[in-house]
Amino acid sequence: MTQTIVIAEMNNNAVHPSTAELVAAAMTFGGAPTVVVPCSDASAADGAANMGAGSILAAKSSAFAHYDASGWAAALDAVTPQGTIITGASPQSKDLAARFAARRNIAVVQDAVAIQGQQVTSPVYSGKAMQTVALNGPAVISVRSNIFNAATGGASDVQVLDTEGNVATSVVEFMARASERLDVAEANIVISGGRGMGSPENFSHLEAIADTIGAAVGASRAAVDTWEAIPHSMQVGQTGKTVNPNLYIAVGISGAIQHLAGMRSSKYIVAINKDADAPIFQHADYGIVATWEEALPVLHDTLKSMMA
Amino acid sequence: MPNIIVLVKQVPDTNAKILVNGDRVDLSSVKMVMSPYDEFAVETALLHKEAAGGEVTALTVGGAAAEKILKDAKAIGVDHIVRVDAEGDMDSNALQTVLAQAVRALGGEVVYCGKSAADTGAGSTGPGLAERLGWASASNVIGASFDGGLTVIGPNGAGHAKLNVPLPAVVSCDKGEFKVRKPNVKGIMMAKKASVDVHSIEVPPSSVSLVGHALPPAKPAGKTYDGGNAAAEVAQLLRDEANVL
Ligand SMILES: Cc1cc2nc3c(=O)[nH]c(=O)nc-3n(C[C@H](O)[C@H](O)[C@H](O)COP(=O)(O)OP(=O)(O)OC[C@H]3O[C@@H](n4cnc5c(N)ncnc54)[C@H](O)[C@@H]3O)c2cc1C
Numbered sequence: 358m359t360q361t362i363v364i365a366e367m368n369n370n371a372v373h374p375s376t377a378e379l380v381a382a383a384m385t386f387g388g389a390p391t392v393v394v395p396c397s398d399a400s401a402a403d404g405a406a407n408m409g410a411g412s413i414l415a416a417k418s419s420a421f422a423h424y425d426a427s428g429w430a431a432a433l434d435a436v437t438p439q440g441t442i443i444t445g446a447s448p449q450s451k452d453l454a455a456r457f458a459a460r461r462n463i464a465v466v467q468d469a470v471a472i473q474g475q476q477v478t479s480p481v482y483s484g485k486a487m488q489t490v491a492l493n494g495p496a497v498i499s500v501r502s503n504i505f506n507a508a509t510g511g512a513s514d515v516q517v518l519d520t521e522g523n524v525a526t527s528v529v530e531f532m533a534r535a536s537e538r539l540d541v542a543e544a545n546i547v548i549s550g551g552r553g554m555g556s557p558e559n560f561s562h563l564e565a566i567a568d569t570i571g572a573a574v575g576a577s578r579a580a581v582d583t584w585e586a587i588p589h590s591m592q593v594g595q596t597g598k599t600v601n602p603n604l605y606i607a608v609g610i611s612g613a614i615q616h617l618a619g620m621r622s623s624k625y626i627v628a629i630n631k632d633a634d635a636p637i638f639q640h641a642d643y644g645i646v647a648t649w650e651e652a653l654p655v656l657h658d659t660l661k662s663m664m665a
Numbered sequence: 666m667p668n669i670i671v672l673v674k675q676v677p678d679t680n681a682k683i684l685v686n687g688d689r690v691d692l693s694s695v696k697m698v699m700s701p702y703d704e705f706a707v708e709t710a711l712l713h714k715e716a717a718g719g720e721v722t723a724l725t726v727g728g729a730a731a732e733k734i735l736k737d738a739k740a741i742g743v744d745h746i747v748r749v750d751a752e753g754d755m756d757s758n759a760l761q762t763v764l765a766q767a768v769r770a771l772g773g774e775v776v777y778c779g780k781s782a783a784d785t786g787a788g789s790t791g792p793g794l795a796e797r798l799g800w801a802s803a804s805n806v807i808g809a810s811f812d813g814g815l816t817v818i819g820p821n822g823a824g825h826a827k828l829n830v831p832l833p834a835v836v837s838c839d840k841g842e843f844k845v846r847k848p849n850v851k852g853i854m855m856a857k858k859a860s861v862d863v864h865s866i867e868v869p870p871s872s873v874s875l876v877g878h879a880l881p882p883a884k885p886a887g888k889t890y891d892g893g894n895a896a897a898e899v900a901q902l903l904r905d906e907a908n909v910l
């Protein structure tokens with residue numbers, strides 16, 4: 358049996374809960390994996406306790422203070438055992454996965470949504486088809502979130518290993534994010550508006566619901582392109598972000614193929630659209646044929662009383 | 666004056682319907698285009714040249730049919746177009762090894778590519794190529810400036826950061842803050858006459874092999890309701906049936 362290693366998914370120098378899902382994915386190869394936590398302060402690795410790990414390794418280096426692909430790949434390579442490596446599938450983790458794989462001269466398979474034996478399945482053609490490949494050797498595999506059920510139990514002791522890697526890029530300036538709102542790529546619930554919202558001001562109705570249920574607010578490209586006030590960082594789709602939340606609510610969005618590319622793998626999809634023939638309804642678990650003006654106040658009121 | 670390379674890949678038009686025939690996708694009747702993010706890579710490469718001088722070479726790995734997108738790149742303004750003749754499935758390892766050899770042979774000092782190709786969706790090529798070349802890399806950048814070295818704007822944590830990227834480097838491009846230019850008539854005429862420089866490079870074996878393609882699992886038909894008041898029922902179902910609230 359080859360070793361399987363999980364590189365912990367990090368967020369603000371803390372182990373992200375989705376790491377426990379990566380452990381579960383690694384377990385499909387048999388056995389509990391070693392979880393390697395990239396950190397500049399080893400106490401961060403305590404966050405990997407009770408995630409099903411066979412062992413926990415804090416890879417400690419000043420290189421991990423801010424993300425730089427070459428520094429991270431080098432510093433991790435130095436302390437990570439050989440074997441098949443599982444990472445998250447956030448943009449940063451996919452970038453790291455690719456660089457790490459190249460460093461070890463092994464292949465990388467991105468965005469896995471199923472692992473069976475040595476076969477890995479991931480969406481291709483923007484989710485219009487699924488591709489299954491067979492691994493004939495160790496590989497780095499990035500695994501999408503919300504697919505595997507989080508592992509629990511396992512190791513809580515942390516072994517600390519100092520490591521280093523040459524950081525190539527340097528931060529000139531951190532730029533304030535456009536808003537303090539949750540990012541669509543990270544949220545478990547996303548509510549998005551399209552051109553059917555009529556004006557950017559009307560997105561306040563989506564924000565109000567988002568605040569009630571802890572959702573992020575997204576947008577279609579038509580909304581982003583039409584209205585200055587809707588930043589590209591909110592765009593979901595082919596040329597925007599790919600999201601994979603538990604719940605995606607599309608409001609005034611027709612459901613063009615490029616929009617579907619970014620959200621069709623959401624666990625549940627709700628569509629609100631006044632046109633019963635809008636393609637989005639073919640992908641919705643719950644479709645509401647109505648204007649948003651009619652539907653959103655009812656939705657918001659119900660959610661408020663449910664959350665109270 | 667930098668020797669600039671931009672990677673371009675031919676992919677199915679993102680509007681195209683993807684058919685699966687047996688256990689393979691069937692692209693025989695699909696229109697092929699330059700992968701959308703590669704358009705931003707071409708634009709960034711051209712902006713780099715305009716700011717710092719040098720020349721831009723568009724490079725693709727593929728069969729003869731892929732020359733169409735090289736001509737498209739030429740029409741937009743790249744100086745040279747190069748195809749590495751190779752077809753068939755390659756894993757990330759094989760593709761990047763071939764690209765690394767080509768970039769070295771061309772003497773590239775900075776490489777721009779798309780953040781991910783519209784067919785694979787992987788985003789592996791830029792960072793993997795950089796590692797093989799021993800170069801710096803920055804991924805998913807949405808803007809770049811070129812005075813006094815290369816500075817890019819890329820995602821960082823929940824926001825963005827301006828990063829200084831030492832050359833040589835590979836930069837993968839997201840949809841930028843700028844408009845991509847379109848070819849003009851003169852460009853299109855020049856591109857027609859331009860000749861593609863074809864290289865052949867031995868492709869190393871792949872350790873990942875394709876098992877097959879399938880259509881995404883069909884979703885069970887959803888429930889559809891008429892009128893805004895149904896939103897109340899849907900909210901209840903989201904909690905009680907779907908369990909997502
Ligand atoms: C290369 C390429 C990349 C692209 N990338 C993306 C991408 O990343 N993301 C993306 O979203 N798109 C992308 N697109 C664009 C995509 O093709 C569509 O044009 C876009 O998604 C449409 O946005 P929309 O649904 O908001 O607008 P529309 O298609 O105009 O639809 C608006 C919808 O709102 C409904 N509506 C109107 N008024 C109301 C109301 N009062 N209440 C309820 N419903 C109402 C209408 O019935 C309609 O269905 C891309 C296109 C190309 C060519």
Ligand SMILES: Nc1ncnc2c1ncn2[C@@H]1O[C@H](COP(=O)(O)O)[C@@H](O)[C@H]1O
Binds near residue numbers: 779
């Ligand atoms: N066969 C290829 N030839 C040239 N460039 C490629 C090729 N495959 C990928 N690329 C480049 O790498 C980017 C990312 O591809 P991928 O890693 O497959 O998502 C693409 O947008 C292209 O710029």
